[in-house]
Amino acid sequence: MSAASLLRTVTAPKKALAGAALAAAACGTLIAAAPAQAATTSASSAQATAQKMIGDPAEFQCFSKIVQHESSWNPTATNASSGAYGLVQALPASKMASAGSDWKTNPATQIKWGLDYMKSRYGSACDAWSFWQTNHWY
Numbered sequence: 350m351s352a353a354s355l356l357r358t359v360t361a362p363k364k365a366l367a368g369a370a371l372a373a374a375a376c377g378t379l380i381a382a383a384p385a386q387a388a389t390t391s392a393s394s395a396q397a398t399a400q401k402m403i404g405d406p407a408e409f410q411c412f413s414k415i416v417q418h419e420s421s422w423n424p425t426a427t428n429a430s431s432g433a434y435g436l437v438q439a440l441p442a443s444k445m446a447s448a449g450s451d452w453k454t455n456p457a458t459q460i461k462w463g464l465d466y467m468k469s470r471y472g473s474a475c476d477a478w479s480f481w482q483t484n485h486w487y
Contacts (some may be wrong), residue, residue, distance in 0.1 A: 391422075391423070391424065391456075392421070392422035392423065393422075394456070395416075395422050395424060395436060395456035395460070396413065396422060398456055398457050398460060399412060399413065399416070399456075399460045402457065402460055402461065402464065403464065403474070407475060408473060408474045408475060409474075411473070411474040411475035411477065411478035412460075412463070412464065412467070412474040412477075412478075414478050414481075415437070415463075415467075415474070415477060415478055415481050415487060416436050416437060416463070418481065418485075419433075419436070419437060419438040420435065420436050420437070420438055422436060423436070424436050424454070424455075424456040424459055425453075425454075426438065427442075428440075434453075435452070435453075435459040436456060436459045436460060436463060437459060437460075437462065437463030437466070439459075439462065439463070439466075444462070444466075445458065445459055445462040447462065448461045448462035448465065449461070449462075467487070470487075471487070
């Protein structure tokens with residue numbers, strides 16, 4: 350039963366108060382769910398951006414596996430103990446400034462930096478993924 354339907358059916362003052370509390374609780378649950386939906390949207394948007402930037406489906410899959418393990422595609426993910434930050438968990442996080450001044454908030458900038466890092470250090474995203482599988486870091 351929706352909150353509005355519940356309020357319409359309640360007529361006595363005590364029941365109305367209880368109904369309003371129930372409606373508020375239901376709305377609170379819906380509001381609490383909104384950030385998770387926003388995170389999912391943000392993650393899918395970041396994934397779509399990465400697919401476009403990478404092009405090669407195999408390389409994207411390797412990149413995606415690393416990012417999924419490192420940050421769950423959350424561009425603001427922060428490792429509390431190390432300070433690693435973003436989709437690719439750069440350490441120090443400020444390294445990503447070399448890809449753009451918006452590195453803290455722009456997944457595309459983080460993806461660009463991460464791809465450049467993987468290519469320069471490992472040769473490719475798939476080579477970085479192979480290393481990650483052995484070491485659980487890259």
